[in-house]
Amino acid sequence: MTNDKRTALSDTDINIDQRLIDEGTAQLNSEILVLENWLAELETAAEDDAEAVAARKSYHDMLSSRREMLSALAKQAKLQAVTTK
DSSP states (O other): OOHHHHHHHHHHHHHHHHHHHHHHHHHHHHHHHHHHHHHHHHTTSOTTOHHHHHHHHHHHHHHHHHHHHHHHHHHHHHHHHHHHO
């Protein structure tokens, strides 16, 4: 394989990776917004409503997880930007 072909393949891989990072970021932001809205709706539920308490905990856990994933994607995007320069 020639160097030109290797470079072309590397550039394609980088573009695909960046596109996946962008799509993942958009998806996570969307999920975070939905979870925040669900949690806001649950704020009106009674404290002794076991179902609401369980849902609130579950949504908080999911929200935390999505935020961690978003942070990891942001770090990956920064690393990738540095390595492509």
